[in-house]
Every structure is written in structure tokens, then in C-alpha cells.
Amino acid sequence: MNTTIRPFRIDIPQAQIADLRQRLAATRWPQPVDPGFGQGQALSLVRELAAYWADGFDWRAQEALLNRHPQFVTEIDGQTIHFIHVKSKEADAFPLILTHGWPSSPAEYLDLIGPLTDPRGHGLGASPAFDLVIPSVPGMGLSSPLTATGWDAARCAAAWDTLMKRLGYTRYGAQGGDAGALIARELGILAPDGLAGVHVQQIFAFPQGTPGEMDALSAFEMDGFKNLDYFRKYAGYVDIQSKRPGTLGYGLVDSPVALLAWNAELFFGFEGERAAEVDRDRFLTHLSLYWFTGTGGQAAAFYLANAASGAGYRELPNPTPTAVAVFPNDFRSVRSFAARSHTRLVQWSEMPRGGHFANETDPRLVADELRRFFGGLQAQQGSDGRTDH
Template identity: 50%
Template sequence: MTDTTDIRPFRMQIDQSRLDDLDNRLAATRWPDELPGVGWSYGVPANYARRLADYWQTGYDWREAESRLNAFPQFTTQIDGQNVHFLHVRSPEPGALPLILTHGWPGSIAEFEKIIGPLTDPAAHGGDPADAFHVVAPSIPGFGFSGPTTETGWDLDRVARAWAELMHRLGYDRYGAQGGDSGSVISPTLGRLAPEHVVGVHVNGGLGFPTGDPAEFENLTPAELGRLAQYQDMDRSGYAIIQSTRPQTLAFGLEDSPAGQLAWIVEKFKEWTDPARELPEDAVDIDQLLTNVSIYWFTETAASSARLYKEGQKGWGATVDYSAIPTAWPCSRATGSSTHRGAGAQRRALVGVRSRRPLRRDGGARPAGAGHPGLLPIRARLVMVPHPVTDRVRRPRSRSPLRAARCRASRRAHPFATS
């Protein structure tokens, strides 16, 4: 298939019949039984799923969410035979640095809604205009409004190549890359593929899969070893095993039942949000969570988004070339973070960014902007905004009270230093 390089404006516009169908399906849900007194240990409790589905049907307003997201300029283009949907929000600051944001599963571009403003217009949010970004936030092929993939081979490397082409089409020669979950692999890969263009990388949710090399375990703290053990925790990673082996079988339930799609996603929000919070909506805005679920439902991408795991599993634990692109990751105290410094240090130049607050949603794990939307823009600026004289990635500056209050940069000897 020959690609067209045309970039076309796009607006979300879900037909009312689709909304009515969702309501009818939720009302007709056949709910499973459950054992008494087991809580979340067997999965999402049925009584909790009922309450959440009832709010989705009677309290949540998709049209309001659709209107908010449509306030951001959106476009589609074709890359490598695949439709790619993306937000493109330019900063009012002429010297802003382009930044490409990449979500993961079960995320979407909706998770960036609350951070686009602080990133593109920091002055309007109490920040420094020199820290502004032009934001590009694509939907991974197979996710959301990019629509289902139509052929095999759409693994994380191919997504990174598509992002390099997207930034080229937009005319951006020098840019930063940020990503969480799958995006925390795609963004560093983009840096390896286009080192002459990527000035810095920021990730949340991981620094790669451990390969088993003993060097990766040297000098790790007990907390870091505990986080590393999550890769072998079948109770937490069962979803990934299913999606990486039988995504098509799983999709029959998720594509036909909105309650099934809701439960499959909300369980991850329970596991990957602040461990001090009892329920997902205690850590993440419930309407934002349901906007995310609704995007999966309305775009019918349960199957294709799960296929990303099937396509990518062959690369889990594979060795990659070392990247000299400065790469920042959050140093979170939250015990659930999957960030693995040992593996990351073998593959890229790292600088840790510390915070005094738990960073489960936008730091230690998974979607970047849902929990503490003010923190990601700060950390991204720390590693990626070029110095106006040297054009090198600059260190945090103590003169900013906002930075001093929330972040610290951890400078270590090679290979953790970025200079």
C-alpha cells in the first residue's frame, strides 16, 4: 500500500445510535456470581462493577468529554499503511520544544487532557514560558481513533518508526519524547532510531524488561529488587500473558460486552494507581477513567490494542543497543512502580527525577497525566528543554520554587549521568 502524506483535520463525533446501543447493552448485562469476602483478590468485585456500570449509563456524559477533547486540534494521516490519529497542540511560545507523548495499554490520548495546557502554555499555569512544548499526542496504531490495525507486524519498534515519520511530516527536526507503559518502550526506541532528532526522553512505568544479565541486579536497593520481582508475579501479569498469546479469543468478550471491557480496564487502574487508595476513582477522576474506557468501546479496538502485546512479546527481555540520549525516569517511593533502574542503566544514559509525592499514576507506573497532572510537565522540562546557549539538555535550576518544591534531580556517576 502506498502511503499518502496528507494530514487531515479530525473531530470525534460518535453517532447517537452508538450511545443508545451502549446504554442498552449495559442495561442488559448478565452479571457473574462471586464468592463472599474475597474483595479484589479474584478480580473486579461484581457489586463494584455494577455501581460503576450504572454510573457509566446514567451519570457519565460522553458528549461533554467529546467536546473537551475536540477543543484540542486533531488530525489523521496514513503511515506505513495504517491510519494514525493524533492531537497537535502548538504552544503560543515561539521557542517551544516539540514533544511527542505516547500512551500505553489500557491508556489513550484522553490521559493527556489535563497536562496539555501546562506543557504548551506554562506561563498560564504559573510556570516559565521558556519551558513550553509543542505537543504531539498520537493514538498508537490499533488504539482509539487510529482504529484497528489491519496486518501483523505492528510491534513497538514499528510504532517508533511511525512516530519518527510523523514528526518529520510535521516539520519537527529536534524534539523530545515522553511515554508511559508501552510508551516507555516506544519513546526510548524512538531515541535510538532518530538520535539526531531526539534531544531527550522521559518515561514512566518502566525502563524496559530485564534480560537476566546479573549486571542488571548490581547495586539495586531492596525496594528496586521488589519492583523487579513484579515482572515474575503471575498474579499481576496474567493480563499480559493472555493478551500476548490469545488476544483474539479475549476480544470476543470485550467487543460484545461493555461491562466486560469496563472490568478488564478498571482492574488495571486499581492495581496501577496509588496503593494508599481503596478504589480507582479515589486516585483517578472517575469521568476521565470512563472517557478512556469509552474510547476503547466506541472505536472497537479491544482486539487490536491487545494485539500489541502479541506482536511485541518476542522482544521482551531482548538486548538493545545502548542509547546516549538523556533519559529521565521518576524516582518514586511507591512500592508498586515497575521502573527498573538496573535494566535501564545498561541501555541508556539515565537521570533520576525525584518527587516528594507518590507518583503511581504519572510517575511510577502507567498513564502519565491522570493522577497528578502537574508533575509530568515539570519532570519533562527538567530533562528535555534545551539550554538557550549550549543547546544541551539542562539540569534542574534551583531558582524555580515550583521545581524546588516538587522535584530533585539525582546525579550519579556514569552510566547514570547525562553529560
Template identity: 45%
Template sequence: MSTVSTPQTRRSSFVKSATAALGLVMAATFGSVSALAATDQPAAPAAAQDALIRPFHVHVPDETLADLRRRIAATRWPDKETVADQTQGVQEAKIQELVQYWGTGYDWRKAEARLNALPMFVTTIDGVDIQFIHVKSRHPNALPLIITHGWPGSPLEIEKAIGPLTDPTAYGGRAEDAFDVVIPSMPGYGFSGKPTDTGWGPERIGLAWDVLMKRLGYQHYVSQGGDWGSVVADAMGRQAPAGLLGIHVNMPATVPPDVAKALGSGAPPPRGLSGAEKAAYESLADLYKKGGGYAAMMVTRPQTEGYGLADSPAGQAAWMYDKFAAWTYSGGDPERALTKDEMLDDITLYWVTNTSTSSARLYWENNNNNFNAREQRTADISVPVAVTVFPGEIYRAPRSWTERSYPTLSYFHEVDKGGHFAAWEQPQLLAEELRAAFRPLRRQQ
């Protein structure tokens, strides 16, 4: 695939692809797609072939899992940390316990069975295979919703929210609040394809998601995300494609320019900040001083850090566990928010797909501050914006900053539990937030 050089030409390519897709029908006769290799498909013209939506089935080869266990057993461990806390990183005892369980007690096939019980598909957009989950509600007039995961997450972090979103009456909600849910893996993540050219940043992903929703037959829909999903949702809000009714984010970009400047220089917080604003400043300052090394590495050298992660299961587990500990609402003990199996499902997905490097390239592609309102150009968003602030988020966005950053803010709510991985930690609560946030937009369907 040739590199697409401008947003205008990319949008033209997407529109052509979407137009070619209209009228095509999903058919099981095209066969299933393996997790690690696509089955042969009947020959078709390139444009029509790209527009096909094919069923998807996960099956990681036994030899891949056996190799994983061998590598775990052969792990060479470093010496123990010299402090009594996590200030030097993941503690040896914690990661050794998790990795030992990974090699001896954990069963990937259970995660695989759960995934295969969901309607999964793959389609090609702009030359890259996009794998996605698509669960339709049994309730009429469900609102189509596309949800984008983040790093070190995956569609697995959203799995528990599917039920409350698609079948609200089974979870204390109303039938009229139901959603049809589409959960794609971003390019370079999970079972989606790995781009072989540059340019797959949030803007291009946002354009691709619009193609996907229209390819599925949805003319009106909403978009949601946390972490990178928030960045993609913001991009879609700026693009404002026909049919996008609104967005919801749970990691908003609200930091004002003067605060961003102070953070960048390591200066004290600007004068006149409220209590909530000062707390947000201090959380971000702590991240930049002590917890941002992972991002600096992926922004500048994703290929270099990838060699170690692709070769060492223990290294892969520690790299991700560090963020599970820091970003869940758990006081640094992620098992208060997630089970070992849940964390290992996600870690194993990255391992068996060998996507540590390809996923990290998204940082290199974006290369800006995702909390900074000016860099994220939130003022350019023209669709309604809803924001939910979770107490365990990397920083708690103050309402004052949020209102300044998002001129089309239509919903703002602070909840009392949950962290950065909102759908994973509090799926029911997130579903309730989305019902409330998007309820006014349903009449526009």
C-alpha cells in the first residue's frame, strides 16, 4: 500500500472505500479467519475485497503456548529492588508470583473461548486488516456505539461492559438505553493488522472507524474511549463525519496552556488554581517526574524497546503490570481491581500476537501530550462531548478545565470509584454513564 500523505487524500480514500462497501452483505460462506493467519478467500476485485466483512475465529497454535511456557521457565531474573516500595518499578516478588502462575496455572484457552463466543469479524480498511467485536442488542432502536481501547489495554478490557451496554434491562437499566456495540482492535494491536507504513495515528484511526461504522450499515452512531480511545474519540469529534452524534471520553484532554507550560518546565503550579486544579497539577507533575519513562521510550524508540519485549515474557509482563499497578483504583495493588487471569489475558494477547512493538508505534506517530487541550485541539471539536471523571484516573480533570477545553461539553460527571481502565474496573458504572451521557442524542438517530 502506498503511503497516504495528507488528511484530505486519506479522507478521499476512506470515502471511496466506504462507498464500495455499501450493499455488501456479510456471509459465513467466506469462512473463518484464524487468530494468526487468514484463511484463503475467494478472489475478488481489490476494492470489493477490501470492503468484505469476514467472520473471525481465534485459535493460538499449541506450539505458541508451549514456547511461551518454555520461555517463562527459562527466565533470568534481575536482582531484587533496593527499596521497600514501587519507586524503582515493579517489585520482584510481585512479578515473580504473576509470571510463575502464568507459566504453570494460567489457561489462555479460557480467554479464547470467551472471545469466540462473541460475534467477531475482520475487514480491510486503507490496506490494514481491522479485527472487531460486533454485538447487536436484542432491543429495538439500539444506539450504535464504537468503543476504542488504549495501551496497555485491548478489547479484552471492554469485554465485561458488553452485557450492560447491549442488554440494559438485565443490568438494572431501560430497554430504550440499549446500544449496539462495536469494539475494534486498533491497527498494530491485538488481532488487527500491523501497518507497514507510517501515518497510522489517531486521526487516521478516527477516519477508519467512520468507514467501519458505515460499512456495518450504521448511518448514525456515537464514539467512546479511554486512554488512546479518548484521543481517537477527540479526533473523530474534530473530523465530525456525517452521522457522528457525539463522543464520550473518560480521559479528557483538559490541561490549559499556562498549566502545560509550567508542567513542561517543572515549575510550581500557576497561581490562582482552585483546590481541584492544584490536585490535578500535582498528579500530572508526579507522572512526568516519576511515571512517564514508558511513554518517552515509546515516543522516541518503539523499535528499540520492542526487541526485549518480543523476546521475554517476564519483560512483557512487568512492562504492562507496572501500569496496571499505577493506573487502577487500587492503591498500587492491581489485584484489588483486576484478577490475575484478567491481567494475564491481556498480557498474553500482546505476547501471542507479538504486538508490543507495533502497538508502541502509536506513541511515535502521535508524539504529543494527550492531556494538553491545545495540542489535542479540543476547541475544534464540533459534536457534543461527554466526560466522566473516575477517581483513580492518571489525573482527575477538574470541571473548570473541562468546560474551558471542550466548548461543546454536554455532560460532565465525577464518579466515586474506578480508575484509568474504566470499562475493565467498573463496567456497570461505565455503562450507566454512557446511558446518561448519550440519552439526549438518541432522538437524532
């Protein structure tokens, strides 16, 4: 295995950008019986996004924004792993690995990099500050192409530990939402030497039918079951990606509009309810990374691998100090259900606002949460784990 860490810079050939625009211009549009959200993403929304992607979106500007931050690639477990690595100027900075979800990318964290690595420059106290490692999940964008099956959340977690130690970090924390929450949870279960704690935006734990288990739930938690029912009603993408992602992939890598509509499901909401809050440029940045790397289909393999192994959802003992931020417009984790497998739930926050993509919509709330949790761990244990790599 080649353990070299190599500098990386995103530089999409102009011919690929021209090809994307030609494909968008040549789109064959469906003639839906229900043009609204009754059977999928609304025709009007997808047309709007496709038009902006073709004629308004500035990929080069977004590419430059990403390239402002140091990026690298390395090989772990036979797989190319891409990551952003931003070091703080603060001497006692704490190492933290941040993992995006689907259909997202490391760009999900762009608005958190400044407050976390340079808190002093963002009107916050000098400590805690963080060194940030922000990888691309295998098969999703720049960590591609996939070289093998079986890249579930547990395998990603083991790779992340290898990555942090390859970078020279002896002690670190992990954070994630959506797919990243599954990977962070598996890191907690793995509990490798040096992992100080994990912070997640969801713990997917459900009722088991035990007598009385619902009696102690708070009004906030009970109200959250409306969100769960809504998700179960509409989230067909989970079933498809967990069973037959290869067939789906033919359309996702050949048609940019197919990829756009599919990836819009979670971002914009099944009924378009989040359309007003989604940053179009950020969404299309994620989408473009999937399109230019041809990974729209490979990204779904993460769901298939987890469905086969149970990774990310299995209730194995998790001894790692864990924090959970529960956002009201998202799946609402239930503390008593999470406690069945997490023996050290040391911070549980019911957030005042935000939803599934809070790293983008409410980055300051997330930054404050991470500073509180990991700053506390750092103060308790007294070692930053940083090296002179």
C-alpha cells in the first residue's frame, strides 16, 4: 500500500464543463401526471435548478473557494481518500475529523472552517481552536473511484482512524451528520486509541416495543415522531440505494438532470419545504463534484453496504464520550433509545432551530456546540494530541 500523502488541487477540465452545459441543454424533460411534489421532485424546481446550473452557476468560483484550503489524497485500505486539512494557528488546537453526509461533500463544512480553526479572528475566544481534517466519503466525489464493495460506515470509521494517525495525531475527536453521523458512531464503537470523543447530529435508534419505553419521552421527542413518519412515507431513495444502486447508477452518471433531481430529494425536502433555505450555489457545488467525478451511482453503494452489515445503526456497545445535537426540523434522536448502546452520553442538546443540513444553514450553532463539547474534553484530559507533522 502506498501510504504517501500527496497534495491535491481541484482542476476540472473546461471540456467537462462544456459537456455538462450541452447535456443540460439537451435534456429530455418528463411529462409527469403530477408536476408538483406528489410523485417526486417538482418539475418547476428541477427546471429552475437545471437552468441555473447551466447558465448562472459559476463552477470556477466554487472550485477556487474549495482550493483556498489545503487538500490532499492518500491511499487507505486500497482506496483513494481525498481530504481537506486546515491547521489552526493556535498552539493548543485540537484535531477534529468532520464527515459530510449524502448527497453532500466536504463543501458542507466551508462555513465552519473559519470559526473552528481561527476562533479569535471570528470574534470568539482563542480556545478551543481546532485542526480540521475533512475527508470525502469513499464513492462520494473526490474519494473515487471505488475500488471494492463493502465500504460501509464501519470500514470508513477504521479508515478515518488510520488517516488521523497517518497525519501524526495521537488524540482527536470526530463529528458528523447524516452519513457522517453513521461513520462517527462506528468510530465510537471501534473506540481506537486516541479517540477522545464523537459528536453527531443524529443517533438512529428506534422503539423496540418494550413496555413503558415511550412513557418517559419528552414533548420535544414525541413531537419528533411526526418527522420520522414523514421520512418513512417519502424516503424511497433509502430503499432503492440499499437494494439496487447499480441499476440506478446508469441514469445518475449519464444525465445531469437525473442526478440533480435525485440529489435534491433530501436537500430540498420531499414536498419542497426546504427550498427557500437551500443555498443554490452550495447545493450545485456538491452536485458538480458528484457529476464531474461520475460518482452519482457509486455514492449509493454506501447505503447498500450498510444495509448488508447494519453499520451505523447496530446497537453495539459504544464506550466513547458522545455528544448529540438534535435539530427540530430533522429526525429527532431520543436520548433513552440512544442510551441503550451509548454508555457515555455526556452532552445532549435540543437545538433551537435548524434541520438535517445544519452545518450549512446554521453553522454558528454547530460551531458553538463543537467548541463546548470538544473544548470540555480537551480541558478535562489536558492533552491536545497535536504533533509537528
